Amino acid sequence: MARSMWKGAIQFGLVTIPVKLYTATESDYTIRFNMLHEPDLTRIQMKVWCPEDEKVISRSETVKGYEYAPEQYVVITDEDLEKVPLKTVRSIEIEQFAPRDETNRQHAQFTKGAYYIEPDKIGRKAFYLLRQVLRDKELTAICKVVIRDREALAALDPFEDTMLLTTLHWPDEIRSTKDLDLPEDDFDFKPAELQMAEQLVEAMTDEFDPGKFKDEYREALLQVIQAKVDGVEIAEPEPVEESANLVDLMKLLQASVKQATDDKGKDVKAPTSVEEAKKERATRSATKAKPAAKAASKAKADEDEAEESRPARRRKSA
Numbered sequence: 001m002a003r004s005m006w007k008g009a010i011q012f013g014l015v016t017i018p019v020k021l022y023t024a025t026e027s028d029y030t031i032r033f034n035m036l037h038e039p040d041l042t043r044i045q046m047k048v049w050c051p052e053d054e055k056v057i058s059r060s061e062t063v064k065g066y067e068y069a070p071e072q073y074v075v076i077t078d079e080d081l082e083k084v085p086l087k088t089v090r091s092i093e094i095e096q097f098a099p100r101d102e103t104n105r106q107h108a109q110f111t112k113g114a115y116y117i118e119p120d121k122i123g124r125k126a127f128y129l130l131r132q133v134l135r136d137k138e139l140t141a142i143c144k145v146v147i148r149d150r151e152a153l154a155a156l157d158p159f160e161d162t163m164l165l166t167t168l169h170w171p172d173e174i175r176s177t178k179d180l181d182l183p184e185d186d187f188d189f190k191p192a193e194l195q196m197a198e199q200l201v202e203a204m205t206d207e208f209d210p211g212k213f214k215d216e217y218r219e220a221l222l223q224v225i226q227a228k229v230d231g232v233e234i235a236e237p238e239p240v241e242e243s244a245n246l247v248d249l250m251k252l253l254q255a256s257v258k259q260a261t262d263d264k265g266k267d268v269k270a271p272t273s274v275e276e277a278k279k280e281r282a283t284r285s286a287t288k289a290k291p292a293a294k295a296a297s298k299a300k301a302d303e304d305e306a307e308e309s310r311p312a313r314r315r316k317s318a
Helices: 078-082 100-105 121-137 191-203 216-230 249-267 274-309
Strands: 006-012 015-023 048-050 055-057 064-069 072-076 091-099 111-119 139-147 150-159 162-168
Touching (some): 006 139, 015 121, 091 100, 111 121, 111 150, 121 139, 121 162
Parallel strands (some): 006 091
Antiparallel strands (some): 006 015, 048 055, 091 139, 111 162, 139 150, 150 162
């Protein structure tokens, strides 16, 4: 059973909804490497070293300290953190509601973490009432909450049969794009270029299905690891040709549209005209009808044969 990593309440006006948070993502899926001593391939150990005593100490001997002046520290305990005078230490404070599309356009793309919410039994009705309103009105609840000793800005949205709390970066944590080498002038696009680019986007547009995607890098990395284990020489991939400029943008767009259309056609083969669609539908109907007609004919023949072999009935005399 999953273990909650935070317990508190959603504060919705004067309504208090007791909830628990569970991490919504899995990190064990990532391939991890160990640090080894190169000469003998022995796994190294990360020791906690005290320079004052000049010895290795255990982590149980460590405490949290804040450097309030050079080389001057004050110890902060878990009990001290519990006394922080903020409501968000043990509650998800809803500050406002915002249109979901507007939220997604703003800071939602700079997400930190995602958490499932489990309401306690006593607060389930209020929890699902809030979820229903957010879903019907297509709103996002903008919240503040303290997680792992830090207050975070967060977005609360309906998700499947619960709600999802997504922590966001504060505005001052997001770097400005002014440091990038971006052109100041706008580009003038030819109508044909815009049309071809729109066709490419349209050819690549489809409903988003996360099940279609997988971590191909992880699979490729596992193949490299297995080859090293088996002592097989790993072939180097073909170098990718890099181009400093687009020689003919229209030709590249046309080729891209053709490739995207061909790739889409591999999954669904659609008729090219109304006449072909009618012929295909008629062929399918005829194909389905043949076995049914054959079965009906055989059943009729069996019925006639049984009728002929049945003894004639005698008519009763008055």
